[in-house]
Amino acid sequence: MSQAEKSRSVPLREIAHARAGDKGNISSVALFVFDPRHYEAVRAQVTPQRLRAAFGGVLRGEIARYELERLHGFNFVMTEALEGGVNSSLNLDSHGKSWSYLLLSLEVEVEV
Amino acid sequence: MSRPLRIGTGAGFSADRLDPAVDLVARGALDYIVFECLGERTLAFAHRDRLRDPEQGYNKLLETRFRALLPLCADNGTRVITNMGAANPRAAALRTLEVAGALGLKHCKVACVEGDDVTARIDGDTELPELGTTVGKLGQSLVAANAYIGADALLPALAAGADVVIAGRVADPSLFLAPLRHAFGWREDDWQKMGAGTAVGHLLECAAQVTGGYFADPGIKPVENLAYVGFPIAEVAPDGAAVITKLPDTGGCVTLHTVKEQLLYEIHDPARYFTPDVVADFSTTRLSEDGPDRVRVTGAGGRPRPEALKVTLAFDGGSLAEAEVSCAGPGARNRARLAGEIVRERMTHLHGYGGALRIDLIGVSALHGTAVERPVDTEDVRLRAALRSLRDEDAELLLWEVESLLCCGPAGGGGFRGHITPSVVTHSAYLPREQVQTRVEMFEA
Numbered sequence: 001m002s003q004a005e006k007s008r009s010v011p012l013r014e015i016a017h018a019r020a021g022d023k024g025n026i027s028s029v030a031l032f033v034f035d036p037r038h039y040e041a042v043r044a045q046v047t048p049q050r051l052r053a054a055f056g057g058v059l060r061g062e063i064a065r066y067e068l069e070r071l072h073g074f075n076f077v078m079t080e081a082l083e084g085g086v087n088s089s090l091n092l093d094s095h096g097k098s099w100s101y102l103l104l105s106l107e108v109e110v111e112v
Numbered sequence: 113m114s115r116p117l118r119i120g121t122g123a124g125f126s127a128d129r130l131d132p133a134v135d136l137v138a139r140g141a142l143d144y145i146v147f148e149c150l151g152e153r154t155l156a157f158a159h160r161d162r163l164r165d166p167e168q169g170y171n172k173l174l175e176t177r178f179r180a181l182l183p184l185c186a187d188n189g190t191r192v193i194t195n196m197g198a199a200n201p202r203a204a205a206l207r208t209l210e211v212a213g214a215l216g217l218k219h220c221k222v223a224c225v226e227g228d229d230v231t232a233r234i235d236g237d238t239e240l241p242e243l244g245t246t247v248g249k250l251g252q253s254l255v256a257a258n259a260y261i262g263a264d265a266l267l268p269a270l271a272a273g274a275d276v277v278i279a280g281r282v283a284d285p286s287l288f289l290a291p292l293r294h295a296f297g298w299r300e301d302d303w304q305k306m307g308a309g310t311a312v313g314h315l316l317e318c319a320a321q322v323t324g325g326y327f328a329d330p331g332i333k334p335v336e337n338l339a340y341v342g343f344p345i346a347e348v349a350p351d352g353a354a355v356i357t358k359l360p361d362t363g364g365c366v367t368l369h370t371v372k373e374q375l376l377y378e379i380h381d382p383a384r385y386f387t388p389d390v391v392a393d394f395s396t397t398r399l400s401e402d403g404p405d406r407v408r409v410t411g412a413g414g415r416p417r418p419e420a421l422k423v424t425l426a427f428d429g430g431s432l433a434e435a436e437v438s439c440a441g442p443g444a445r446n447r448a449r450l451a452g453e454i455v456r457e458r459m460t461h462l463h464g465y466g467g468a469l470r471i472d473l474i475g476v477s478a479l480h481g482t483a484v485e486r487p488v489d490t491e492d493v494r495l496r497a498a499l500r501s502l503r504d505e506d507a508e509l510l511l512w513e514v515e516s517l518l519c520c521g522p523a524g525g526g527g528f529r530g531h532i533t534p535s536v537v538t539h540s541a542y543l544p545r546e547q548v549q550t551r552v553e554m555f556e557a
Binding site: 013014017018019021022023024026028030032034054055056057058059064066068070071072073075077083086087088090091092093098101102105 | 152153242327329332373374375378379380381382395397399469480482483498499536537538
């Protein structure tokens with residue numbers, strides 16, 4: 001089988017769920033896979049580098065990723081990611097509550 | 113106490129619903145109900161209220177909540193702990209006494225916890241480490257400063273038999289750790305217990321966010337009867353192991369998924385969650401299903417508490433001006449875009465406004481617009497313009513410019529709305545904990 005037949009591309013939202021929080025100008029997004037079998041694929045593909053490349057317009061600072069294998073999840077902590085923070089941002093969503101779905105809009109390759 | 117302690121959440125933010133709290137006290141056989149109602153901005157605005165009127169500065173729903181709940185709490189032996197005191201816990205406690213008196217509740221003991229307001233300790237030399245500067249060099253007008261105080265500040269009130277404990281800037285999970293320490297006699301340096309109790313508090317502090325609120329995504333994460341989502345209950349054993357659940361016949365759900373999302377909510381390093389009580393470690397937490405709408409939580413740990421307390425300083429942030437107008441039908445996107453260009457041109461070049469000006473096309477690129485603009489085919493677009501300024505005239509000018517589009521802008525624009533809201537900016541400082549002295553005052557109706 002070719003690579004294309006062994007894996008398929010899916011929106012992250014179909015295999016994972018997420019919630020965003022804020023503290024000052026730091027956004028944190030916790031991301032969990034529904035099925036533990038997808039943990040490795042997400043770990044390999046949803047990296048800080050990828051987030052910076054995809055969303056550099058808003059995720060302007062450092063991105064740290066904490067791996068929580070026992071919870072089948074990850075915590076992304078992103079500095080300078082809220083356009084100044086809830087009290088300074090001019091974004092309608094000044095808390096960055098919708099950043100969870102920014103991450104979930106990524107596509108990932110999973111094994112069929 | 114050897115049986116599990118039953119703690120419920122009555123509010124997870126300042127404007128949270130009342131009916132789930134009433135239901136919890138009526139049917140939940142609760143030992144305690146906790147109302148967590150304070151955020152950085154909420155507290156700053158409460159300080160402004162207090163500056164205008166010394167009798168104000170506490171949560172605006174306090175009376176509404178207590179009129180509905182205090183009789184039920186008295187009937188069911190449920191004690192209340194809250195940070196609804198905000199910038200004025202004493203006024204909140206006195207108002208609570210009046211409410212209790214008017215309801216005919218005899219011998220209702222109300223405790224007021226103070227000492228978190230450290231505004232007097234802040235001066236020009238106070239460092240703001242996250243900004244790498246000092247309050248003096250920042251040059252902004254300080255509204256107030258509050259230290260995050262811990263569970264220990266509440267313990268004397270519980271020991272004195274308070275039915276209602278009213279505080280200000282207690283750290284959110286500490287509101288829940290306090291009754292656990294009081295009931296089980298946990299020592300303040302039993303770091304594992306402090307961590308376990310903090311995990312329970314963290315899971316409960318946002319109320320419905322652990323019972324299916326803020327979770328539903330139709331087709332992916334369905335939640336039943338979300339309109340009547342129940343608020344959470346924790347059944348906590350003397351060793352700190354807990355079950356998170358909710359009342360039967362309420363909406364929402366308690367699952368591994370809802371509990372995981374809340375466990376890491378607004379956490380940075382899951383192995384080092386700093387509170388006034390402990391540096392909690394949630395990375396070792398174990399979750400397991402314990403029947404329908406029941407999730408068992410064990411394994412959280414902790415290390416010695418930080419020596420310094422975090423302080424939130426609020427500064428005057430001027431005014432936030434937001435003005436909107438809509439376009440719909442064929443060409444809506446381009447007409448709205450043109451409207452935005454006109455506003456930017458006139459604000460910048462005609463009026464000489466030099467600050468940040470945000471232009472969003474709601475429906476096309478607004479919330480995620482700064483990060484990514486996706487091609488969409490929409491014929492219903494709302495232009496939003498926003499700025500923040502210390503000068504009221506800038507705010508008023510923006511509203512005028514957007515409203516004037518109704519005759520001078522692109523075709524078919526309608527539905528103008530504009531509003532100006534006062535704004536605060538918050539920054540963090542740290543104080544040695546011995547400089548923050550808390551005190552409890554008891555009142556009886």
